[in-house]
Amino acid sequence: xxxxxxxxxxxxxxxxxxxxxxxxxxxxxxxxxxxxxxxxxxxxxxxxxxxxxxxxxxxxxxxxxxxxxxxxxxxxxxxxxxxxxxxxxxxxxxxxxxxxxxxxxxxxxxxxxxxxxxxxxxxxxxxxxxxxxxxxxxxxxxxxxxxxxxxxxxxxxxxxxxxxxxxxxxxxxxxxxxxxxxxxxxxxxxxxxxxxxxxxxxxxxxxxxxxxxxxxxxxxxx
Amino acid sequence: xxxxxxxxxxxxxxxxxxxxxxxxxxxxxxxxxxxxxxxxxxxxxxxxxxxxxxxxxxxxxxxxxxxxxxxxxxxxxxxxxxxxxxxxxxxxxxxxxxxxxxxxxxxxxxxxxxxxxxxxxxxxxxxxxxxxxxxxxxxxxxxxxxxxxxxxxxxxxxxxxxxxxxxxxxxxxxxxxxxxxxxxxxxxxxxxxxxxxxxxxxxxxxxxxxxxxxxxxxxxxxxxxxxxxxxxxxxxxxxxxxxxxxxxxxxxxxxxxxxxxxxxxxxxxxxxxxxxxxxxxxxxxxxxxxxxxxxxxxxxxxxxxxxxxxxxxxxxxxxxxxxxxxxxxxxxxxxxxxxxxxxxxxxxxxxxxxxxxxxxxxxxxxxxxxxxxxxxxxxxxxxxxxxxxxxxxxxxxxxxxxxxxxxxxxxxxxxxxxxxxxxxxxxxxxxxxxxxxxxxxxxxxxxxxxxxxxxxxxxxxxxxxxxxxxxxxxxxxxxxxxxxxxxxxxxxxxxxxxxxxxxxxxxxxxxxxxxxxxxxxxxxxxxxxxxxxxxxxxxxxxxxxxxxxxxxx
Numbered sequence: 001x002x003x004x005x006x007x008x009x010x011x012x013x014x015x016x017x018x019x020x021x022x023x024x025x026x027x028x029x030x031x032x033x034x035x036x037x038x039x040x041x042x043x044x045x046x047x048x049x050x051x052x053x054x055x056x057x058x059x060x061x062x063x064x065x066x067x068x069x070x071x072x073x074x075x076x077x078x079x080x081x082x083x084x085x086x087x088x089x090x091x092x093x094x095x096x097x098x099x100x101x102x103x104x105x106x107x108x109x110x111x112x113x114x115x116x117x118x119x120x121x122x123x124x125x126x127x128x129x130x131x132x133x134x135x136x137x138x139x140x141x142x143x144x145x146x147x148x149x150x151x152x153x154x155x156x157x158x159x160x161x162x163x164x165x166x167x168x169x170x171x172x173x174x175x176x177x178x179x180x181x182x183x184x185x186x187x188x189x190x191x192x193x194x195x196x197x198x199x200x201x202x203x204x205x206x207x208x209x210x211x212x213x214x215x216x217x218x219x220x221x222x
Numbered sequence: 223x224x225x226x227x228x229x230x231x232x233x234x235x236x237x238x239x240x241x242x243x244x245x246x247x248x249x250x251x252x253x254x255x256x257x258x259x260x261x262x263x264x265x266x267x268x269x270x271x272x273x274x275x276x277x278x279x280x281x282x283x284x285x286x287x288x289x290x291x292x293x294x295x296x297x298x299x300x301x302x303x304x305x306x307x308x309x310x311x312x313x314x315x316x317x318x319x320x321x322x323x324x325x326x327x328x329x330x331x332x333x334x335x336x337x338x339x340x341x342x343x344x345x346x347x348x349x350x351x352x353x354x355x356x357x358x359x360x361x362x363x364x365x366x367x368x369x370x371x372x373x374x375x376x377x378x379x380x381x382x383x384x385x386x387x388x389x390x391x392x393x394x395x396x397x398x399x400x401x402x403x404x405x406x407x408x409x410x411x412x413x414x415x416x417x418x419x420x421x422x423x424x425x426x427x428x429x430x431x432x433x434x435x436x437x438x439x440x441x442x443x444x445x446x447x448x449x450x451x452x453x454x455x456x457x458x459x460x461x462x463x464x465x466x467x468x469x470x471x472x473x474x475x476x477x478x479x480x481x482x483x484x485x486x487x488x489x490x491x492x493x494x495x496x497x498x499x500x501x502x503x504x505x506x507x508x509x510x511x512x513x514x515x516x517x518x519x520x521x522x523x524x525x526x527x528x529x530x531x532x533x534x535x536x537x538x539x540x541x542x543x544x545x546x547x548x549x550x551x552x553x554x555x556x557x558x559x560x561x562x563x564x565x566x567x568x569x570x571x572x573x574x575x576x577x578x579x580x581x582x583x584x585x586x587x588x589x590x591x592x593x594x595x596x597x598x599x600x601x602x603x604x605x606x607x608x609x610x611x612x613x614x615x616x617x618x619x620x621x622x623x624x625x626x627x628x629x630x631x632x633x634x635x636x637x638x639x640x641x642x643x644x645x646x647x648x649x650x651x652x653x654x655x656x657x658x659x660x661x662x663x664x665x666x667x668x669x670x671x672x673x674x675x676x677x678x679x680x681x682x683x684x685x686x687x688x689x690x691x692x693x694x695x696x697x698x699x700x701x702x703x704x705x706x707x708x709x710x711x712x713x714x715x716x717x718x719x720x721x722x723x724x725x726x727x728x729x730x731x732x733x734x735x736x737x738x739x740x741x742x743x744x745x746x747x748x749x750x751x752x753x754x755x756x757x758x759x760x761x762x763x764x765x766x767x768x769x770x771x772x773x774x775x
Contacts, residue, residue: 020327020328021326021327021329021332021408022408023744027407027408031331031403031404031406031408034402034403034407035331035399038399038402041433042395042437045435045437045438046437046441048437049437049441049442049445049471050441050445052471053445053467053471056464056467057463057464060462060464138452138454139449139452139455141452152455154455155456155461155463158452159454162448
């Protein structure tokens, strides 16, 4: 363990965005990226519990699931899918622009992404409002205005609200994160050399998109 | 190139004030704060345990009502598992020593590290609030339907304590993410994977489980909370739900969590055995890989908690078979430790006593696990004191002994003070004897048919129950002596040298206590952490030529 270099903080050289405990920018970038992927892995396992519950309850009550699924509006769900896919594209474009150091483009793409996220939530709001009006609510609040709702249809809507609700929470968090990145971009924090946070935020946003890609067919289509 | 190392500044006295601790991003200070918190929680859970054992001194009511008893054993389990054991070694000792062993200046994400400590504090406070509101009596497993149509407790207290555990889970996940990234990206030059200290391997395997298993607990508890608030009908059988699904979900986390608890204990023991027998760990790569394979196997055996819960018999067969596989990596570890000791130059300082006790107790705990993994025997032993004794041999005999082993071993490094070795040996003897009195008795009780969690028992069990309770008092006394010893050391312990045990481990090559940035120089590892065959006794205690701090001119 020879002393090859002084590592005191006062002797620390490098750009100001390089944190003191990293030696090189590439080390900082790779650590951050690995950390984000690990975080996304735990997100997937977080949702996996809900997907397993969905599969099991669906096996137990196939009729209730068919009837529940028929109550959902495929067009609104489909529109939301398109909106989210578009936002994922603009998030990816924002990363590319950041890598090229084009600050204004990054800002523009981030705004489109955030607007899409808001659009998703607005459409979701109208969907939820319809369900509330029809009494298609989880558990104790279940009072369907339907002629002959099959038994256990309330479990479908319980799962529907858990799945879309937790996904919605992730969208809202995403709006916050992307807004913060947009603000930092305008402040001039990022450059051709340093765009890690833009990349990480976009990775998170792709995961939110990915979860929806599974939710849409599972709840609306099959 | 030389720097003066005349000043006495270290991570403890570099800054002062409460804010300098509460808002620090220094992994060493965060580790110490975790250490203080988990020790406090251990004390709280320990008091609960003594209350349970006191109630069981005699049949019938001794000191509390049946309803109170249900609450006390639930809280003992919940506090010990979620607030003490899970964060004990990884968050406290791991935080402190992982970067030191890697030759790094900090963990990969220092702010995230602080955030996970704050999350731990919030979760702990919420848990304490829920205990004061109206404690739960479901058992620490929160099984449905106990947890959604409970008699002795209220929905609101179940919601608060499960929310607390939900929050604590994120602390664990973020620590895991942090440590994995640190091990991958912050190793000093020369520290390749085959040179990694085995403590690091153990913590790494633990972190993998923390990241992949804990989110499943989080979603399970979230659904349980929602089941209580909204009556979803996923777990509650009255609404069409499946309570066995809850058990599957719960054990999908909580079995891997057993390895979150035991792997760090094994990790500490590796370091101590190598140091006090002055030998390279026998079969290094096998020991490292056994940690990884335990972490992976841990995900495949959750069903063995549910042999009598109504699974298909084919599923129980598979789970039983997979459970036996766990014995292989566990056996690899035990045999390799023994082989390391063989022809070693062994000395019996207190950390080594704990490490040797760990090997014995873990072996008993592990072998009795095979009884429970055997389908036919498990039907007889399920939910008896045999199970209680088995997991206490693993959790206390394994993890707690590993934790104590680590504290005794690294105390001089963490606080720069030595402790009274005689007192340490006395407390070790009390803890070891008390532990075996308490829990070996319970193997006998269980095999005779004493069910766990019962408030009352048949009069002919009284002698064994009484013996077990007296054992728990001896255990408690041992911990009091230890507490006195550590406080005495903090107050008036003599200054610890840089490397009091003469270890070749990397963490001993810096000051005791370490300076704020861990090392004076960028570390370059050109030897392994167990290369005792390359060193003389003087080099071990005084440092290797190239490690010695450059003298000021």
